[in-house]
Amino acid sequence: MTDTVYQVSHLTLVPRRHYGRMIAAVLVIAVLAVIAHAFAVGQIEWSYVGEFLTVPVIMMGLVNTIVMAILAMVVGIVFGVVFAIMRLSENPVLSKTALAYVWFFRAIPALLQLLLWFNLALVFPTIGIPGMFSVNTVDVMTPFVAALLGLGIQQGAFTAEVVRAGLLSVDRGQYEAAQTIGMTRLQMLRRIVMPQAMRVIVPPVGNEFIGMVKLTSLASVIQYAEILHSAQNIYYANSRVIELLIVAAIWYLVVVTILSLIQGRIEKYFSRGVMSSNGVK
């Protein structure tokens, strides 16, 4: 009798019922349906959305958004790496300078920084090196330059903290091993520490890059012709406000989706050599 009790192969398996999932699915679908219905019957001329989605002005705005996001991020990463390394330097002057940079540019809102750079001419009518050359600030500080400086420099302050966390995440033994094979500080950072820190740095920087794509919309207030500014210019003329905002939103969704996919690829590259058995590959 005991033998038959421990036999299970002839029994029928009844899968567990996931009632919670079913209820959640019904609720979510209901909410989505309500929202979709609202937009369908609302005051939106969807034909305008389709019509303006790919007009040249919007396309130029899209290109400007992408160009600005990439360039500002490059400035941000360069500043971030430099200031993070300065921050961890044994040189107290460099370390404190980096601390001050992060403090200042992280404290002031990005929009305010853009306005400050754009209006720099009010403080310094001309800039240059005394006796060598001098230019009118208004000529140099175009919307493009002001946006690039404003967004890039404030991004650098945030990226510096991310890079610093990455550098600190690398085991002390790695620094010592690099030193014992006779590496100088810069060789050690470039060849041993940074490649390992990248695994920690890339995910948040990818996240910040996505943030930067959206942050470029702030540059619309200083007349930089990115996508939101372009959309606004059109709706000032034809009053199709919501339709053009939806056009802009669609393009932000597209760009961010593509970036998310690229981010996954890059993360995978920098986690090479890390055991996948710990489940956090």
Place this chain on the structure above:
Amino acid sequence: MDIQNLSSDAPLVVAADVRKHFGPLEVLKGIDVKVQKGEVLCIIGPSGSGKSTFLRCINQLERIDGGAIWVGGELVGYRREGNNLYELDDVQIARQRRSIGMVFQRFNLFPHLTVTENIIEGPVQVLREKPNEARERAHALLERVGLIDKKDVYPAHLSGGQQQRVAIARALAMRPQLLLFDEPTSALDPELVGDVLNVMRDLARTGMTMIVVTHELGFAREVSHRTAFMDQGQLVEIGDSRSILSSPQQARTREFISAVHK
């Protein structure tokens, strides 16, 4: 103590009254020791005795607060001109470290590089050897430590004993005149200790100068020429390994050795 008149049979390592403190804690209270070329010196002692710290002072992972160390007749960390000692800069310290290999308790292989890449990193980046030649030499070293079949894997896929043998190969790739071992078998599973000790024994046989901080008294007895016992920042006793380990003169040494054997 004068570095100007060192002859060729001068000791490879000379430590004179080496002192080190971490804050108020004195970890080295004046260490004097000389190591001859080709000699293997084991340093034993309880944890916290300062033996690892002393080892780390030799290649400037720690800065000493008093005394001086010479390696290969060269003053470590300073340049002497007349009666002045000038501190060396980052680049000069890095140059001094090139000729001193170090093997760590926790291996410290570079996890983002394969075994071969780990070994050629120093020769290629620091010694400016051609990558192809460095790779050939790396493979010869891997043959020597018995890991040629692992040449292209990442360290994470190796056992502790295998990682430590790669670490030894990495240190050897720099053609060091001195090898420092900081408890090289303490982090290993017992069955893996033997492989690492065998590699070290072979090295000793080829005449490599080695300073080994270890708890392996058997290794000290068999392989090392001399053994030093350190306790509370002092070099309590140093001498021929067999006599130190079988008939120590100092009570503290006796206590330690009998405690380890228990």
